[in-house]
Amino acid sequence: xxxxxxxxxxxxxxxxxxxxxxxxxxxxxxxxxxxxxxxxxxxxxxxxxxxxxxxxxxxxxxxxxxxxxxxxxxxxxxxxxxxxxxxxxxxxxxxxxxxxxxxxxxxxxxxxxxxxxxxxxxxxxxxxxxxxxxxxxxxxxxxxxxxxxxxxxxxxxxxxxxxxxxxxxxxxxxxxxxxxxxxxxxxxxxxxxxxxxxxxxxxxxxxxxxxxxxxxxxxxxxxxxxxxxxxxxxxxxxxxxxxxxxxxxxxxxxxxxxxxxxxxxxxxxxxxxxxxxxxxxxxxxxxxxxxxxxxxxxxxxxxxxxxxxxxxxxxxxxxxxxxxxxxxxxxxxxxxxxxxxxxxxxxxxxxxxxxxxx
Numbered sequence: 001x002x003x004x005x006x007x008x009x010x011x012x013x014x015x016x017x018x019x020x021x022x023x024x025x026x027x028x029x030x031x032x033x034x035x036x037x038x039x040x041x042x043x044x045x046x047x048x049x050x051x052x053x054x055x056x057x058x059x060x061x062x063x064x065x066x067x068x069x070x071x072x073x074x075x076x077x078x079x080x081x082x083x084x085x086x087x088x089x090x091x092x093x094x095x096x097x098x099x100x101x102x103x104x105x106x107x108x109x110x111x112x113x114x115x116x117x118x119x120x121x122x123x124x125x126x127x128x129x130x131x132x133x134x135x136x137x138x139x140x141x142x143x144x145x146x147x148x149x150x151x152x153x154x155x156x157x158x159x160x161x162x163x164x165x166x167x168x169x170x171x172x173x174x175x176x177x178x179x180x181x182x183x184x185x186x187x188x189x190x191x192x193x194x195x196x197x198x199x200x201x202x203x204x205x206x207x208x209x210x211x212x213x214x215x216x217x218x219x220x221x222x223x224x225x226x227x228x229x230x231x232x233x234x235x236x237x238x239x240x241x242x243x244x245x246x247x248x249x250x251x252x253x254x255x256x257x258x259x260x261x262x263x264x265x266x267x268x269x270x271x272x273x274x275x276x277x278x279x280x281x282x283x284x285x286x287x288x289x290x291x292x293x294x295x296x297x298x299x300x301x302x303x304x305x306x307x308x309x310x311x312x313x314x315x316x317x318x319x320x321x322x323x324x325x326x327x328x329x330x331x332x333x334x335x336x337x338x339x340x341x342x343x344x345x346x347x348x349x350x351x352x353x354x355x356x357x358x
Contacts, residue, residue, distance in 0.1 A: 012124045013136050014210050016106055022213055028132050031219040050246060052253050052261070053079040057174075060181045070185040073264050073272075077279030078244055080259040081178070086170045088258050094167050095236040097160040098292060102136070102208045104157075112138060112152060119331075120149055134218040134285050135209040142168050143202035144302075164204070168296070171232055172202065175298045178230060178262060186272055188311050196271075196300040197229060201330065203299075209241060209283060209291040220283035220291070225341045227333030228265030228297045235261070239291040245280040252284075266344045267299060267329070270321045273308035280341060302327045322347045 017026070053072040059065040060081075072079040101109075114121035120140045124132055140152045148154065153161065176197065183193040209220045220241055233242070235255045242253040242261065253261060269278045285291065300306060307323035324347055333343055 012132070013106065013109075014124065014132075014134055015102065015136050015208060018210050018212075025212070025214050025217050028130065029134055029218045031131055031217065050251055052076065052244075052251075054256060054259070055079050055081050057081050057084045057177070059083075061177065063184070066181065066185045069181060073182065073185070073268075073276040075277075076244070076246065077264040077277040078253070078261060078281070080256050080261050082256060082259045084174055084260055086167075086174060086260075090163070090167060090170065091234065091236075091258065093163050094234075094294070095292070097157075097163045098206050098236060098294065101138075101157065101160055101206070102292070111155070118149075120152060131219075133221050133283075134212055134215075135207050135220050135283065137205055137207045139203065139205040141201065141203045143172070144199060147201075147302075168202070168204070171296045172298075174260075175202075175230060175232060175296070178232075179298070182230075182268070182276075186275060186309075186312070188309055192309055192311065193271075196304055196306075197298060198301075200229075200301045200304075201299040201326065203297045205295045205297070207283075207293050207295070209285045209293075211287055211290055212285045213287055215285045215287050218285060220285040223280050223282040225278040225280050225344065226263060226265040226297065227267065227330060227343060228299055229267045229271070230265055230298050231263050232296045232298070233261040233263070234294050234296075236292040236294060237290070239286075239289045241284045241286070241291045242293075243282050243284055250282070265297075265299075266333075266341070267306055267326070269344065270306055270347070271309050273312045273317060274320045275312070278341065278344065299330060300326045318349075320349055322349055 014029075053068060053076060055065055055069055055072065060069055069079065109122055112122040114123040122136070122138045124136060140149060141147050142153060153164075156164070176194070179193050179197055180190050183190045207221070212218055223245070235242070238255070238257075240252060240254060242255075243250045244253060244263075245251075255261065263281070264276045264278050266278045268276055283291070283293075304326045305323050306326055306329065308319045308321055313319055321344075329343075
């Protein structure tokens with residue numbers, strides 16, 4: 001764990017680190033090995049960059065954009081959604097409240113510090129080779145309510161807590177609507193998905209990425225795929241930084257105003273038997289502006305076992321993944337001992353090509 005176990009020790013925070021001008025980036029943040037070039041380096045003109053699909057929620061539910069959704073989930077694993085029904089005023093209120101939270105003095109934020117042997121709280125977790133991300137994150141389970149840690153969500157400042165509660169309720173509804181149209185795009189019964197995800201495991205991560213004097217040396221968030229069903233990302237203050245891997249190249253995502261970016265997680269790749277792809281992505285930082293985001297993660301029920309949905313399996317399409325309990329899968333992913341898509345690779349069924357041919 002990145003945090004010391006001594007309760008009197010200071011909490012690791014990039015926000016605290018940069019309060020004094022930095023002449024050198026501390027070694028534990030320097031990440032040369034992960035800095036493959038993005039398309040901003042490869043292309044001189046921004047109009048040559050591939051564009052993330054933008055989908056209209058109203059048209060998705062009417063069925064007119066189902067094929068576009070299907071191709072986005074297959075080819076990109078990401079899309080932006082507009083006309084989603086979440087009010088702009090609520091999104092603006094949430095932005096304000098999270099900004100105010102990150103302005104709190106460290107003695108206030110430290111009470112949310114991730115505790116020993118826990119996976120939730122205010123945290124900057126060590127990644128590969130002990131390196132740290134250039135960002136302060138606050139991760140917590142929000143559903144089922146009985147699984148909320150009593151010292152986290154219930155203890156948030158009341159204005160943030162109330163706003164976040166309203167926001168979560170709206171995103172629960174949006175998430176289930178999205179999963180419903182994804183089921184239609186996959187030509188499976190909506191109930192097969194609803195039964196798994198209704199009142200399932202949900203969580204949020206609020207992340208503050210401070211400015212960095214040498215952004216080319218650090219990583220805001222390590223390359224990874226999400227161990228989720230779907231993730232709904234809200235880039236709160238309009239500062240870009242998300243990049244996705246497509247065709248071997250890192251592509252920066254330019255958010256549409258008031259849009260959410262939605263991505264396929266590992267669990268949906270498993271359920272769809274590989275038809276939909278969870279894609280590696282990362283967060284970059286810059287020297288001019290801080291970036292603030294909130295990600296909402298939707299997963300099946302804790303007690304569920306996940307594997308390819310039975311109606312997608314036949315003699316021509318055998319299962320590509322083993323079954324695994326959702327709670328174990330999430331614990332394995334949250335342990336941070338995996339990198340990129342290595343966890344998903346572990347449960348792939350190894351097909352003996354010779355026996356297939358024989």
